[in-house]
Amino acid sequence: MTDSTGRTPRRISIFDTTLRDGEQAPRNAMSPQTKLDLALRIEALGVDAVEAGFPASSAKDVEATRLISAALTTARVATLCRAARGDVETAVEAAGTRNHQLQVIATASEIHLEHKRGITRDTALRELHDAISLASSLGVPFITLAMEDSSRGSIDLLRATVETALEAGATQIGVGDTMGCSTPGEFGELVATVREWTPASASLTVHCHNDFGLALANTMAAIEAGADEVQVTLGGVGERAGNTALEEVVGLLAYKSDVYGATTDVKTEGMYEVYSAIRAAIGLEEPRNKALFGTYAFATVAGMHQQGMLQNPLTYEYVEPGRFGRESQLLVARHSGRAVLRHVAAQAQLDLSEDTVDRLYEKLVNGRADGDCVQLSVLREEIVAEMASVAESAR
Known part of the structure; x- marks a missing residue:
């Protein structure tokens, strides 16, 4: 398939984090059985990965991950881990290795190194190398470096983090605007820079938050800069002001694939029904004026x-x-x-x-x-x- 310019649009992978990052917002907690039901609904939309949770954080996340990993048939099951051996082992025990996308969080800004972790850069890099190496040795097929607070990290720290992760066996590099503080120009430039460091054999994913209402704009700037995958939630649910909304990315690419030279395989028609199920599960009132999903959007x-x-x-x-x-x-x-x-x-x-x-x-x-x-x-x-x-x- 080609667009109006004769180009073949790049296919963007859709990573849904509704059940992990979406659940981290106040009052959004879901039972393992509810997560399983929603995971199957989300998978049916045609997403590429469904993040089940953060197994090391709770027994309920372990249970949800086990249920979801056993039930998914087309989408990858994704988990989140700190750069710690115990986290990696717990995630692999819960999700197995078949079609498992394991994300290892890296401390990617000096602010977080000093004030959150209280560790040196060298210590953070050693932790990261050890965790990714362990995941690789256990047979996890998809290993993502999740660079937390990338948009506030120095170029030197980010490059060292990327190189360490690739050397240890990471198959994907993740750039995160964790605090939602970037502008589209800034984030696009950052993604383009990281893309230059990343070999063609490794894909690049992005994770944006909506603190300034720029999550969609930053995500689209990342796609233009070479991102292969975007991490999103239905309705944009998530910490603080939320995450990039799945429906907005998918909808925009459905109408503007020729502008962005990109497309997705997600079915637009079923998204609102799944969003309604998520709202019912977490008791979220439907906003009146939200793009595409608001009560009075049409x-x-x-x-x-x-x-x-x-x-x-x-x-x-x-x-x-x-x-x-x-x-x-x-x-x-x-x-x-x-x-x-x-x-x-x-x-x-x-x-x-x-x-x-x-x-x-x-x-x-x-x-x-x-x-x-x-x-x-x-x-x-x-x-x-x-x-x-x-x-x-x-x-």
């Missing part, structure tokens, strides 16, 4: 917009709601106009004079209370009732 009350939509949805609907398992909604509020009133009246087979349209508009549309927002079916019932009342009064 709804409008503005009269000018509705007039165009009634003629052709293309006028105000670039993103097709059906492509994401959603539906268009024209809702009636005081911002709506006469066009939607005429449309509803025509559906009810009512031939209204302009004076009647004006009267109904003032009472049923412009006269609605602030915040009052109803479906077209409700407006239709109100119009029919109002016309019946007028007819009764005329008798």
Whole structure:
């Protein structure tokens, strides 16, 4: 398949961390059985890897990892470990080695070396080499260097970390904007630099947080800079302000693959259903205005917009709601106009004079209370009732 420029788009691997990083946010905890159910739903979307958890952190994460690793059939099962032998051994015991993507966290900024770990750079590199070497000796087929706080680390520290990991047997290099502090330009430049250090035999993954609302932009900058894989969560759930949203990356590449020269295999139609299952599992209220998944992401009350939509949805609907398992909604509020009133009246087979349209508009549309927002079916019932009342009064 080629895009409009004649290029063959690169296929971007999708690594879903909803069940690990997504769960780390307050009130997002999930039982092992719930994680298993969601893992299978996420896998069915066509993602390449499902991160089951951080096995060394709890017995429940060990159980969830065991369940998920045994059940996945197409996606890799992923785990997270510190650069510690015990963590690696626990992860391998829980997930096995078949199709296992084991991530080893590296301390990749001087801030974390001094204030979080209280260790020297040499100590951190020795820990990293030992952990990755152990994972390799145990037969783990996919070993990822996860450079925590990469965007605040010095180039010297990052390069030493990458070279150490590759020497020890890492098959993938991970760049993380752990604090969500990078701009797209900064993060793209960082990824391009790390890509230069990484041989073609090793892939490059990125993990971005949304503290400044730039997780999507930074992730797309990374793809342009050569990233092979992106780590994402459904709905962008995750620590603090969350992670890069899976649906936003997949949706953007579905529409703009020619711009980015990249594509994915994830099925867009099923994402909202899985997101709804995740919300139910963690008790997350649906936001009203979130991209693609918000309650009113495909709804409008503005009269000018509705007039165009009634003629052709293309006028105000670039993103097709059906492509994401959603539906268009024209809702009636005081911002709506006469066009939607005429449309509803025509559906009810009512031939209204302009004076009647004006009267109904003032009472049923412009006269609605602030915040009052109803479906077209409700407006239709109100119009029919109002016309019946007028007819009764005329008798």
